[in-house]
Amino acid sequence: DAIKEAQRSIIRVTEFATAHELADLMGVTPKEIIQHCFTMGKFVTINQRLDKETIELVSLEFGFEAEFVSEVEATEVVELEDNEEDLVIRPPVVTIMGHVDHGKTSLLDYIRSSNVVAGESGGITQHIGAYEVSLDGDRKITFLDTPGHEAFTAMRARGAQVTDIVILVVSADDSVMPQTIEAINHSKAAEVPIVVAINKIDKPEANPEKIKTQLSEAGVLVEDWGGEYQCQEISAKQGTGIDELMEKVLTEAEIRELKANFSREVPARGIIVEAELDKGKGVVSTVLVQRGFLKVGDPFVAGHTMGRVRALMDERGKRIREAGPSQPVSVLGFEDLPQSGDEFTVMLSDKEAREIAQKRQIIRREHEFRRSTRVKLDSIARQIKEGLMKELSVIIKADTDGSIQALADGLMKIQNEEVKVQIIHQGVGQITETDVLLAAASDAIIIGFRVRPNVNAKKLAEKEDLDVRFYSVIYHVIEDIEQALEGMLSPEL
Ligand code: GDP
DSSP states (O other), X not given: OHHHHHHOEEEEEOTTOBHHHHHHHHTXXXXXHHHHHHHTTOOOOTTOBOOHHHHHHHHHHTTEEEEEOOXXXXXXXXXXXXXXXXXXXXXXXXXXXXXXXXXXXXXXXXXXHHOOOTTOSOOOOOOOSEEEEEEGGGEEEEEESSOXXXXXXHHHHTTOOOOSEEEEEEETTSOOOHHHHXXXXXXXXXXXXEEEEEEOTTSTTOXXXXXXXXXHHTTOOBGGGTSSBOEEEOBTTTTBTXXXXXXXXXXXXXXXXXXXXXXSSSOOEEEEEEEEEETXXXXXXXXXXXXXXXXXXXXXXXXXXXXXXXXXXXTTSOEESEEOTTOEEEEEEEXXXXXXXXEEEEOSOHHHHHHHHHHHHHHHHHHHHHHTTOOOGGGHHHHHHTTOOSEXXXXXXXXXXXXXXXXXXXXXXXXXXXXXEEEEEEEESOBOHHHHHHHXXXXXXXXXXXOOBOHHHHHHHHHHTOOEEEXXXXXXXXXXXXXXXXXXXXXXX
């Protein structure tokens, strides 16, 4: 059996693939899938979308293991191998992180305004979400213009890693703060190297040594103390130490030997950094090119949308004909708004780009439709009657351990012939995004007992259309669940 297990090949499939799609992936006929479903007591047609469990079982039966991927991943454009001779050193892409008010924006602004290319009239005038600066000796650095780790992590959650180096800003007149620690943890989790910038050294009360001590306690031992992290004292306000900081970033980049394919023959690829709808121009989106050269006229697919490059503009507002690796460029020509973190890929033809985008849209719509049939407390009685539900999964978040215990005891006592209540997660504290994701993934309802969701969790619960209920009396929870199981609960308004 162990050998069988090891031999099983993996198929990358979306959560609600059709019998037809699944058959194609496994190289069998749809008829075989339908017949197999029939033996499991399920009647399906060729274009009917299956559920996760069925896909899992059916693939196992045919000797495959299903790996569930998003519609974008499932329709990803096959990557070509880069030719070794096309790989050339590219500029590093840098994100500035740190605690609020420690000087992230000031640093970005200083670098932006000081970088006036010789012979050109203007510096960087446009906020396109990223900009590239030129240093002595034809060296360049690309900065992502959104400071902080939220954007960084949001992109990473979508599978896009664009940052090569993090500049961690810590104010010398303050301390290592919670967001400093978060920035360190996020960078380390992403395995992105950190260069420390101790800011505001112009202030009389600045105490860089204290900051270094605190950083070492947070797992960041700086170089002059024998550690591996480069560190520079700066003043983002007066410009002190900024050149040195840039040198250190470039040294870090050299160690990493960051390379990209600079061939003009390969179709360009990049990541969406930012996108917005402009009244006059339509969709304007910034793409950070990662491979090849993006040119005017190129057809492309980006996330669930597509288009053809109508115009390219740099961060100085100048129209350009092409953009190469590590170069951020503002692109016109999208049919619809992409999302930051979406992959952007040049295709051979409009037709090909449209086919992929349409396929992704169709699958997304189907998924949304499926997700809209989530478990709701007020409709579970009907689902029980129809035999659709045998277990009610519940997540409990409460103010104290005592409350959780009392609730759990109460819920366990609820007796119903058809359905049992299952507590899949419980904890003290606010309802968080992780709770909501867990509920969405396991079709559970969330009970908040004398606690509320945080802002992000609330938004996510709305988006995922999840049933979150709030109580402050234990008896009311038990009563609601009991009534729901008997079909007497009226919908939450
Ligand atoms: P952010 O929240 O990290 O983006 O911080 P900001 O860049 O907005 O800076 C917060 C405050 O610190 C502002 O009032 C800045 O003027 C000030 N500041 C930033 N850098 C320096 C510096 O090097 N020296 C001094 N004295 N003040 C600074």
